[in-house]
Every structure is written in structure tokens, then in C-alpha cells.
Amino acid sequence: MSQKETYENPDLKKERQNCPFNKEEITNLLDGGKEKTAERKQLENYILSDEQLKDAVPMEYLSHADKYAEELRKACLLMHKLENSPAGQVPTLRALMGAGLGSAVLKEGNPLALHYVMFIPALMGQGTIDQQAKWLAKAYNLNIIGTYAQTELGHGTFLRGLETTATYDPNTQEFVLESPSLTAYKWWPGSLGKTANYAVVMAQLYTKGKCEGTHPFMVQLRDEETHEPLPGIVIGEIGPKLGMNTNDNGYLGFEKFRIPRDQLLMKHSQVLEDGTYVKPTNSKLSYATMVFVRVVVCQDVTTNLRKAVTIATRYSCVRRQSELKPGDREPQVMDYQAQQNKLLPPLAATFAFQLASDHLWNLYNTANNNIEQGDLELLPDLHGLSCALKALCSSEGANFVEVCRQSCGGHGYMACSNFPRIYGQVTAAETYEGENTVLWLQVARYLVKTRKEQTGGLSVKYLIGEEKGPKTVDTTLEGIVHLYRRTAVGLVDVAIAELEKSGRKGEAPHDAWNHAAVYLIKAAQAHARLFVVESFVNSLKVGNLSAPVRTVLSQLCELFIIYWLLERSGELFFVRQFIKKRLVTVEFQVRTLLYVKLLAAIRPQAVNLVDSFDLRDEILASPLGCWDGNVYQRLFDEAAKSPLNQSSVHESFHKYLKPLLKSNL
Numbered sequence: 221m222s223q224k225e226t227y228e229n230p231d232l233k234k235e236r237q238n239c240p241f242n243k244e245e246i247t248n249l250l251d252g253g254k255e256k257t258a259e260r261k262q263l264e265n266y267i268l269s270d271e272q273l274k275d276a277v278p279m280e281y282l283s284h285a286d287k288y289a290e291e292l293r294k295a296c297l298l299m300h301k302l303e304n305s306p307a308g309q310v311p312t313l314r315a316l317m318g319a320g321l322g323s324a325v326l327k328e329g330n331p332l333a334l335h336y337v338m339f340i341p342a343l344m345g346q347g348t349i350d351q352q353a354k355w356l357a358k359a360y361n362l363n364i365i366g367t368y369a370q371t372e373l374g375h376g377t378f379l380r381g382l383e384t385t386a387t388y389d390p391n392t393q394e395f396v397l398e399s400p401s402l403t404a405y406k407w408w409p410g411s412l413g414k415t416a417n418y419a420v421v422m423a424q425l426y427t428k429g430k431c432e433g434t435h436p437f438m439v440q441l442r443d444e445e446t447h448e449p450l451p452g453i454v455i456g457e458i459g460p461k462l463g464m465n466t467n468d469n470g471y472l473g474f475e476k477f478r479i480p481r482d483q484l485l486m487k488h489s490q491v492l493e494d495g496t497y498v499k500p501t502n503s504k505l506s507y508a509t510m511v512f513v514r515v516v517v518c519q520d521v522t523t524n525l526r527k528a529v530t531i532a533t534r535y536s537c538v539r540r541q542s543e544l545k546p547g548d549r550e551p552q553v554m555d556y557q558a559q560q561n562k563l564l565p566p567l568a569a570t571f572a573f574q575l576a577s578d579h580l581w582n583l584y585n586t587a588n589n590n591i592e593q594g595d596l597e598l599l600p601d602l603h604g605l606s607c608a609l610k611a612l613c614s615s616e617g618a619n620f621v622e623v624c625r626q627s628c629g630g631h632g633y634m635a636c637s638n639f640p641r642i643y644g645q646v647t648a649a650e651t652y653e654g655e656n657t658v659l660w661l662q663v664a665r666y667l668v669k670t671r672k673e674q675t676g677g678l679s680v681k682y683l684i685g686e687e688k689g690p691k692t693v694d695t696t697l698e699g700i701v702h703l704y705r706r707t708a709v710g711l712v713d714v715a716i717a718e719l720e721k722s723g724r725k726g727e728a729p730h731d732a733w734n735h736a737a738v739y740l741i742k743a744a745q746a747h748a749r750l751f752v753v754e755s756f757v758n759s760l761k762v763g764n765l766s767a768p769v770r771t772v773l774s775q776l777c778e779l780f781i782i783y784w785l786l787e788r789s790g791e792l793f794f795v796r797q798f799i800k801k802r803l804v805t806v807e808f809q810v811r812t813l814l815y816v817k818l819l820a821a822i823r824p825q826a827v828n829l830v831d832s833f834d835l836r837d838e839i840l841a842s843p844l845g846c847w848d849g850n851v852y853q854r855l856f857d858e859a860a861k862s863p864l865n866q867s868s869v870h871e872s873f874h875k876y877l878k879p880l881l882k883s884n885l
């Protein structure tokens with residue numbers, strides 16, 4: 221019998237009564253259509269009903285090595301299940317790699333993730349047709365398992381500074397891979413520690429005595445039978461981390477390790493037999509795998525945020541605390557405006573991020589198809605937008621997850637609440653695939669270039685030409701979006717003015733850039749926020765939404781846009797003409813009132829909205845967020861699993877505490 225038939229917390233039951241919109245309509249919208257929802261549900265039933273994929277004990281109680289072994293066992297079993305998946309292999313794989321279904325089974329991290337998320341995409345994006353023919357089938361069939369080894373102990377961000385060398389030897393037609401120092405050791409690649417036997421390795425290519433920059437090489441690391449490291453390969457795992465502990469991030473050193481010439485992935489650049497180097501059409505094409513992951517990370521972070529918001533919202537409607545009206549029953553904590561202020565902006569953000577991520581995904585596919593045909597026109601815009609949204613979704617996402625945790629008081633601090641894991645995953649995305657500050661500066665570079673040269677892609681068109689739109693700002697949605705646009709343009713102009721000021725003082729361009737970093741980052745962030753806000757507003761203009769769904773999504777959209785504006789109001793002070801017009805004081809009062817009204821308007825639908833995410837209890841993996849709201853019983857049940865509760869007196873009492881108690885200190 222399902223939980224839904226046995227118990228439902230009365231407060232949650234009440235929250236769910238008289239829902240003015242069709243929850244399924246929102247579910248379908250988020251899934252990408254009714255058929256996709258049906259497909260997802262079928263897949264969830266298929267995977268989550270398998271007893272062998274369930275945890276015998278909570279993973280927290282296992283050792284580092286046992287956690288890895290357990291997640292690897294389940295990961296391998298999942299791969300076997302792919303064959304008979306009712307949804308087909310590709311959709312199943314996608315679902316298993318991300319923060320939804322995949323993390324319900326592999327809570328600590330998927331030891332095979334890098335194989336699918338980076339190794340196969342790298343082979344596809346960097347390998348020639350012949351190389352793909354040689355390696356891809358083996359990779360898909362899991363005859364080999366790979367990772368993406370780029371970051372080194374000494375360098376992650378600065379790719380031109382990578383130290384690993386691949387020197388071409390025309391006599392043997394081989395590359396010799398070498399780690400010339402400790403800092404040259406690859407450090408961080410996921411799955412490298414224990415799982416992978418192959419890697420795409422990024423190394424400085426030397427041929428005919430000249431360094432041609434970083435290039436991708438296909439490298440076998442371990443024996444395919446024994447899994448022992450090959451001679452000349454030094455390999456291991458880097459140890460426990462804040463989260464993602466069974467992704468077995470590893471280290472890797474090369475001691476004059478030889479690979480054949482045709483293991484340079486040669487789709488974009490080649491080394492001929494005699495050592496002649498053939499350049500790519502664009503040197504950044506070798507970075508394409510990172511661009512792909514930046515795009516999917518936005519979707520992944522959004523899924524994680526939906527989990528955190530669902531847990532916190534349901535819990536906040538079950539939890540009763542303090543006194544709102546003297547003498548009355550303790551209210552649901554969700555009835556405090558302060559709690560709504562914590563939870564409704566992240567709830568709105570899940571929609572905003574999803575819609576922006578969908579746009580980015582479409583841009584990625586178009587740009588990638590064009591690149592395959594040799595047309596690189598969309599590459600700068602894709603790079604700019606993927607950096608901007610990856611940095612924005614991961615940083616805002618991590619902050620929102622932490623707010624969700626805090627909103628659950630003490631119980632949010634329990635490991636079983638699942639907040640530590642969700643946070644661990646989301647904050648990791650602030651660092652991996654390009655540290656966020658570094659990505660903001662990449663975005664700023666694109667914005668400054670566009671503004672100065674008056675040419676750029678679709679996402680930066682607003683920086684070209686004179687500012688359009690009303691000179692005064694009204695409080696309609698369009699008016700507020702215009703305010704975002706003016707702020708974004710204004711901050712780019714402020715950053716350019718800073719750069720020019722330093723230039724006039726005689727500073728070299730690189731120093732001027734460094735000294736304008738604070739402004740440059742603000743401009744990049746304002747640009748990213750503008751994109752998200754416009755995507756949200758524009759998405760509501762199109763599509764055949766029912767009136768009730770359109771109403772609630774419009775409220776969320778308005779709330780989100782005003783929330784960010786209020787949060788970032790300080791930035792308006794950088795844009796001088798706003799202050800002159802006393803916009804800050806006058807308009808803000810109106811918006812603050814509007815914001816509070818929106819909190820009250822959305823509050824009654826909070827549980828219905830998170831229900832419409834349709835996240836199964838197994839995916840939420842939290843006693844605080846379960847559909848039935850049976851929070852206290854579930855917390856008790858979780859505590860019962862603690863190894864310290866398996867006997868009434870722990871053996872350490874007799875060993876340590878009893879002697880102390882008897883010692884008369």
C-alpha cells in the first residue's frame with residue numbers, strides 16, 4: 221500500500237485542498253510534455269522498485285571505502301538495468317546521471333558519472349570519425365571506462381599553465397607523456413581514483429621542438445584485465461571531500477609514458493607522421509567538453525534546488541512553532557512572513573533557472589550543429605552564456621539551498637534531512653567546470669568587447685546601440701525588466717569607465733583589468749540576471765498555459781524579479797543617473813509593498829507548487845520532506861538506524877567512561 225493511502229499529515233492535507241491550478245499541468249511543463257512525464261514515472265517505477273538498489277543502512281554510517289564499494293555495486297547494477305529499460309537506453313542514462321533519479325540510488329555520487337558526462341562527450345567532440353569508430357562503441361558498451369583528466373595539483377583555472385607534456389617522437393610515431401613536477405600531477409578528475417581505466421588527458425603538445433598548447437589525448441591508464449596501473453602511470457584517489465565522496469576523484473602522474481600518435485584526438489588539430497602540426501580553426505575548440513558540462517550543470521543545479529525547496533516547504537507547513545496571535549495554537553512556521561521570505565524566492569527561482577537553462581540548452585544544440593558544419597559564429601555567445609548561467613545558477617542555487625536548510629531549524633542540520641548532500645553537490649558546481657569568479661570575468665570580457673566594438677551575439681544585443689525603452693521606470697513587469705536592462709548596461713559602462721580611468725593613469729591593460737575586477741564581476745552578474753529575468757517573462761507570454769497556471773507562474777515571476785531587485789538594490793548606486801532621478805527611494809517603496817503582497821498571495825499555494833514538481837520520496841530522501849508529512853515518526857525511525865542505538869550501553873562505556881567515573885579525579 222502506498223504512503224498516500226495510509227497517512228497524511230492534517231496540515232499538509234489542508235494545504236492540498238482546493239488547489240486552484242492543475243498540478244499535473246505544471247509537472248508536464250517541467251518535464252517537457254505529458255509523454256515525458258509518463259516516461260519519467262515509468263522509469264522511476266522500474267528503477268526504484270528494485271530491492272537490490274536500496275541501501276541496507278544509511279550511507280553515512282559506512283567507511284569511505286565501503287561507501288565507494290556500495291555505490292559502485294549499485295552503479296554497475298544500474299548499467300545492467302539499462303538494457304531492459306522501458307524508457308530506452310539514452311533517456312535512462314540521462315536520468316541516471318543527474319540529481320533526480322540517479323541521486324536517489326547513488327546518493328554519495330556516481331563512480332561512473334565522468335564516463336558519461338565528460339569522457340564520452342570528449343571523444344565525440346574531439347575525436348575524428350575514425351577515432352570515434354575505434355573507441356566510442358567500447359565506451360558505450362562499458363568495455364572501457366573513462367574520465368576527463370585536465371586539472372593539475374598546481375593549475376585548474378589557467379589552462380595555458382598546465383604542465384603535463386605530450387612530446388611527439390617522429391621516430392616511433394608516439395607521444396611521450398610526462399609529469400615534470402609534483403604540481404604537474406593531474407588532481408581532481410572524477411572516477412580516476414579507482415574506477416576508470418582510460419582518460420582523455422589534456423596536455424601541452426610539443427612537436428618539432430615547439431609547444432602548440434593544450435590538446436586532448438586518449439590514454440589507457442590501467443590494465444583491462446587486472447586493473448593494475450600500467451608501467452609509467454602513477455595513480456590514486458585524493459581522499460574525502462565536502463560532498464560527492466564516491467565520485468572517487470583521483471590523481472595521476474606520467475613517467476615517460478608512450479602512446480601512439482593516433483591517440484591525439486584529432487578532430488580539430490592534427491600532428492602528421494613527420495611531426496607537422498595542423499592548427500585548429502579556433503584554438504578554443506578543445507575546450508568544448510567543458511562548455512557541454514556547464515550547460516548541463518545549470519539543469520542539474522535546478523533539480524537539486526527543487527529538492528531542497530520541496531523538503532523545506534513541506535516541513536514548514538508541518539512544523540508548528542511559537543505564537544503568532546497571543547493565546548492561539550502555535551502556527552505553521554510557513555505562516556510567518558519571515559519564513560515565506562526565505563522559501564518563496566527559491567521556489568520561484570526553480571522556475572526561473574529551469575526556463576533559462578532550457579534556452580541555454582537550445583542555444584547549445586544549435587551552436588553545436590553549426591560547429592559540426594564548420595560555422596563558429598555562435599561560439600562566443602555560447603561561451604558567454606554558458607559561463608554566465610553556470611556561475612549564476614550554481615552560486616544562487618547554493619545560497620538558496622543553505623537558506624532552505626536554515627528554514628528547517630535544527631532538523632535541517634541532520635544528515636538524514638539530505639540538505640548536507642544537496643548542498644555538497646550544488647556548491648561543488650560553484651568550483652568545478654570553471655571556478656565561478658573566473659567565469660564571471662570571462663563573461664565580463666565578452667560584455668566589454670561587445671559594448672566597445674558594438675557587435676556581439678543574441679544574448680548581448682541590448683549592449684549595442686542607444687538604450688531603448690522609457691526614461692522613467694514604472695512598476696509594471698516590463699518596467700522592472702527595463703530597470704534590470706538599464707542596470708546591466710550601466711554596470712558595463714561603469715566597468716569600461718574604470719578600465720579607461722586606469723588606462724589614462726598609464727596602467728597596462730592587464731593591470732587595469734585586475735583593478736576593475738569588482739565592477740567587471742558586477743556587470744557580468746547583472747547580465748546573467750537580466751537573461752534569467754527576460755527568459756522568465758518571455759516564457760509566460762507564449763505557450764498555451766491554462767489561466768490558473770499562468771496566474772500562479774506570473775506571481776512567481778513577479779516575486780522573483782522584485783526579490784532580486786531588492787537584494788541587489790545597492791548596484792543601482794553604481795549607475796549614477798538612477799540616483800539623480802531619486803528612483804531608488806520612490807520606486808523601491810512601491811516595490812517593497814508589492815513584494816510583501818506577492819508573498820501572501822503565493823503562500824497558500826506553496827505546497828501545491830512543490831507537489832507539482834512530482835519528486836518521489838526516494839528522490840527527496842528526507843524525513844522532513846516526505847509527501848505524507850509524517851516528519852516526527854520518520855525522524856525517530858532514522859535515529860533508530862544509528863549504530864550507537866544498537867545496544868543500550870556502548871562497549872566504549874566499559875573501556876573508557878566507567879574507569880573515568882570510578883577514578884575519583
Ligand SMILES: CC/C=C\C/C=C\C/C=C\C/C=C\CC/C=C/C(=O)SCCNC(=O)CCNC(=O)[C@H](O)C(C)(C)COP(=O)(O)OP(=O)(O)OC[C@H]1O[C@@H](n2cnc3c(N)ncnc32)[C@H](O)[C@@H]1OP(=O)(O)O
Nearest residue numbers: 317318370376377378379504507510516520603652653654
Ligand atoms: C549526460 C549528462 C546528464 C546529466 C549530468 C548532470 C550534471 C553533471 C553532474 C555531475 C558533474 C560531475 C562532476 C563534475 C566534473 C567536473 C569536471 C571539471 O571540472 S573539468 C575541468 C574544468 N576546468 C575548467 O573549467 C577550467 C576553467 N578555465 C577555463 O575555462 C579557461 O582557462 C579560461 C576560460 C579561464 C581562459 O582560458 P585561456 O586559454 O587562458 O583563454 P584566453 O584568456 O587566452 O582567451 C580567452 C579567449 O578565449 C575565449 N574562450 C575561452 N574559453 C572558451 C570556450 N570554452 N569556448 C569558446 N571561447 C572560449 C574567450 O572568450 C576569449 O575570447 P576573446 O579573445 O575575448 O575573443
Ligand SMILES: Cc1cc2nc3c(=O)[nH]c(=O)nc-3n(C[C@H](O)[C@H](O)[C@H](O)COP(=O)(O)OP(=O)(O)OC[C@H]3O[C@@H](n4cnc5c(N)ncnc54)[C@H](O)[C@@H]3O)c2cc1C
Nearest residue numbers: 368369370371375376377408409410648652653654655657
Ligand atoms: C567536485 C569536483 C570535481 C572535479 N572534477 C574534475 C574532473 O573531473 N576533471 C578535472 O580535470 N577537474 C576536475 N575538478 C577540478 C576543477 O575543475 C577545478 O578545481 C576548478 O576549475 C578550479 O580550479 P583550481 O582548483 O585550480 O582553483 P584556482 O584557479 O586555484 O582558484 C583559487 C582562487 O583563485 C581565484 N582565481 C584564479 N584565477 C583567477 C583569475 N584569473 N582572476 C581572478 N581570480 C582568480 C579563484 O576565483 C579562486 O578564488 C573538480 C573539482 C571539484 C571540486
